[in-house]
Amino acid sequence: MTTVTLSAWLRCPICFLPLEPRPPLALVCASGHSHDVNRRGYVTLLSPRTRVVGDDAAMLDARDAFLSAGHYRPIADAAAELLPGGRAQRILDAGCGTGYYLRRVLEDRPDATALALDLSPAAVSRAVRGDDRIDGLVADVWAPLPVRDGAATAILNVFAPRNPEEFWRVLEPGGSLVVVVPDGDHLRELRERGLVLGVQEEKRERLLEALSSRFELDREIPVRTTLSLAPESVSSLIGMGPSAHHRHGNDPVEQQTPVTASVTALRFLRRD
Ligand SMILES: C[S@@+](CC[C@H](N)C(=O)[O-])C[C@H]1O[C@@H](n2cnc3c(N)ncnc32)[C@H](O)[C@@H]1O
Ligand SMILES: [Zn+2]
Numbered sequence: 001m002t003t004v005t006l007s008a009w010l011r012c013p014i015c016f017l018p019l020e021p022r023p024p025l026a027l028v029c030a031s032g033h034s035h036d037v038n039r040r041g042y043v044t045l046l047s048p049r050t051r052v053v054g055d056d057a058a059m060l061d062a063r064d065a066f067l068s069a070g071h072y073r074p075i076a077d078a079a080a081e082l083l084p085g086g087r088a089q090r091i092l093d094a095g096c097g098t099g100y101y102l103r104r105v106l107e108d109r110p111d112a113t114a115l116a117l118d119l120s121p122a123a124v125s126r127a128v129r130g131d132d133r134i135d136g137l138v139a140d141v142w143a144p145l146p147v148r149d150g151a152a153t154a155i156l157n158v159f160a161p162r163n164p165e166e167f168w169r170v171l172e173p174g175g176s177l178v179v180v181v182p183d184g185d186h187l188r189e190l191r192e193r194g195l196v197l198g199v200q201e202e203k204r205e206r207l208l209e210a211l212s213s214r215f216e217l218d219r220e221i222p223v224r225t226t227l228s229l230a231p232e233s234v235s236s237l238i239g240m241g242p243s244a245h246h247r248h249g250n251d252p253v254e255q256q257t258p259v260t261a262s263v264t265a266l267r268f269l270r271r272d
Helices: 003-009 057-068 073-082 100-107 121-128 164-170 188-192 203-211 231-239
Strands: 020-022 026-028 034-036 042-044 090-094 113-118 134-138 152-158 171-182 215-229 257-270
Touching (some): 003 134, 042 121, 073 171, 121 134
Parallel strands (some): 090 152, 152 171
């Protein structure tokens, strides 16, 4: 990260003019609004009215433990297959979490650069760590994004909130949006035992509906497998999700447990 590469992605969240670097660690617009860049290499551009909170450190630790064990590697491979390769890509990861999927995607794109965006500063801090090609932005996906028009060649969005209008605006013409959503039976065994909350909705159908005016579906890859999880992996899987506040400290299962992983990775093309 440098303030130069970071600013090339960004516009001022107040007046929407492009942000330019001002040494040593600020970004400024032509109206004179100044935004400090964190020494860890990311900038926070949130409206003071933002109320929603992103994932906290405990959830991110659980996510990190689960993902680094490789259980979701086939999902990351599917996302990497769907994202465009070739010429220098500029990839925006919206709702990046720990940056696991973004790092996988960058593995086979040596000349790509990326912006890791999340509402959680702890998440963005982890996502930018250890790869100079990744810049970081703390922002709210539901608000007008402080990202320049057409700044991205592709957007990655894995198990995270979406803003179709803003994704359309920040993608260049012809750009791709790759989304991963859970299917109805994802984590079925844990759901049946009440270990993860809520009934899984048919997210694919809702996704197609929500994106239809701005994006057209181009290709999709279903990823279905039965994981065999050790008790501590089940704990991590539960801890990284929205039911995290229901944990009690002990592992919820005693032995190796089969768990269905069932998701769909979809590539959409931006409509003109
Ligand atoms: C289920 S996690 C997925 C993270 C990552 N893509 C992954 O799959 O490992 C959802 C992420 O979206 C972030 N998030 C939630 N609401 C958000 C919002 N309004 N704007 C930006 N990020 C948000 C959370 O902080 C969290 O990191
Ligand atoms: Zn401004």
